[in-house]
Amino acid sequence: MVSxxxxxxxxxxxxxxxxxxxxxxxxxxxxxxxxxxxxTFIGSTKYSKLWIDSKACAALVCPKSTIEPGDNKAFIRVNNVDLAMGRILELFSPTTPVFDTDIHPTAVVHESAKIGNGCKIGANCYVGKDVELGKDVILYPNVCVFDETIIGEGTVVWSGTVIRERCVIGSHCIFHINVSIGADGFGYRPSDDGRGLVKIPQIGNVIIGHHVEIGANSCVDRAKFSSTIIGDGCKIDNLVQIAHNSVMGRSCIMAGHSGLAGSVTLGDGVIIGGSASIKDHTTIHSGATVAAGSGVMSDVEAGKTVLGYPAQDARAMLKEWAVIRKLVKNQ
Incomplete structure (x- = not known):
């Protein structure tokens, strides 16, 4: 055991x-x-009172902390407790699953596929025609990568993930279990006779930048034409939907159960809270934040925080809720 x-x-x-x-x-x-x-860690002074009863021998504390550690105990004061705890978690991180062979004998790899040095391909994987895997790519068991897809070096794809044909994935990405990349976009139109729905072909692809992480059971749909794009450094939680032809800038965050409808555009550094939904053909400009559970129906200015359903300026929305509560209370 490491200590x-x-x-x-x-x-x-x-x-x-x-x-x-x-x-x-x-x-x-x-x-x-x-x-x-x-x-352990004390990220805010409001948690300092918990230290009295804690059995931990040490803690990370924020710069404003004034409590003493006590006998045979220690604090490490750091500027950012969360980032420091991240470093500690790295120190104690267990090893990932081991591959006995580089390419498992049950994996199906097309003869035309180009496999980079150091790649690992697990049991029951499928790697299709003209696929290109950069060096040190890891495909855990039961991953499917379909024809003409390109995956950059150091990318890790966990079990159950399916990457459809002609997608382009950057380097050092992480796709957690059961991610869907490049499924058909949701495109239907009423038939001429009004008695059914006509499926609109989705012939584009998905392009994902470098250092992107996508959580379990999330979906990124292929474009109707051209590409659905996720920029470098984006972090996407579990159970997120990104629809066809959406474009995300660099370092965006999408929390669980949130979703982008078709042709949504996010600038750089946009934050989408959990269960928020964004209407199709909407633009959320760089640095904006959409609060959890909100429904965005129109464009959002750069740096602005919106809240509610339909979403509006967060401060205005909070004032409106306060007035409503006061009216209800006075009835």
């Missing part, structure tokens, strides 16, 4: 060590559950 002294951890974090402990630290844990061989 570290408090001084070794502080050398990595380059924080300010307060107090000391001779306990070897064997992992991180939340403050209420930690034992005397674990380190």
């Amino acid at each position: 570290y002294s408090i001084s070794e951890i502080n050398n990595i974090l380059k924080g300010e060590l307060i107090g000391n402990t001779n306990q070897k630290i064997e992992g991180p844990e939340e403050i209420k559950k930690a034992n005397n061989q674990q380190i």
Whole structure:
């Protein structure tokens, strides 16, 4: 089992060590559950009161913290507790599943596929015609990559994911289990006789940039024509829907159960809260935030925060809710 002294951890974090402990630290844990061989974190002064009853031998604390660690306990004061805890989680991260062979004998790899050095392809994977995998790509068991798809180096694709034909995936991406990339966009029109629906062919593809992470059971649909695009550094939660011809800029965040309808455009650094929905052909400009559960029906200005259904300026919406509560209370 991996363990570290408090001084070794502080050398990595380059924080300010307060107090000391001779306990070897064997992992991180939340403050209420930690034992005397674990380190925890106090990200805000409002959680300081929990330290009194905590069994943890050490904690990361924010710059405003004024409490003392106590006997045989230690604090490491850091500027950003969340990022520092991320470093600690990396230290104690368990190893990923091991591949006994680079390409499992049950995997089906088309003879025309180009497989880069260091690639790992798990059991029951399918790699189609003219697929290109950059070096060190990992396909865990039961992944399908269809014809003419390109995947950049260092990308990791977890089990159950399907990447349809002609998609382009950047380097160092992570797709979690059961992600769908490049399924048909949702395109139908009423038939001439009004008695049914006509499926509109979706002949485009999906282009995903570098360092993109997509959570389990999320879907990115192919474009009707041209491409659905996800920019570099975007982070997408579980159960997210991104419809055909949508375009996301760099470093956007989409929380769980949120969705973009067709042809939505997001600028750089847009944040979409959980269960928020964005109407088709809407533009949300760079730096804007859509609060959880909101419904965006029109364009959102750069840097603005919107809230509600339909979404509007967050401050105006909060004032409106306050007035409504007051009216109800006075009835």
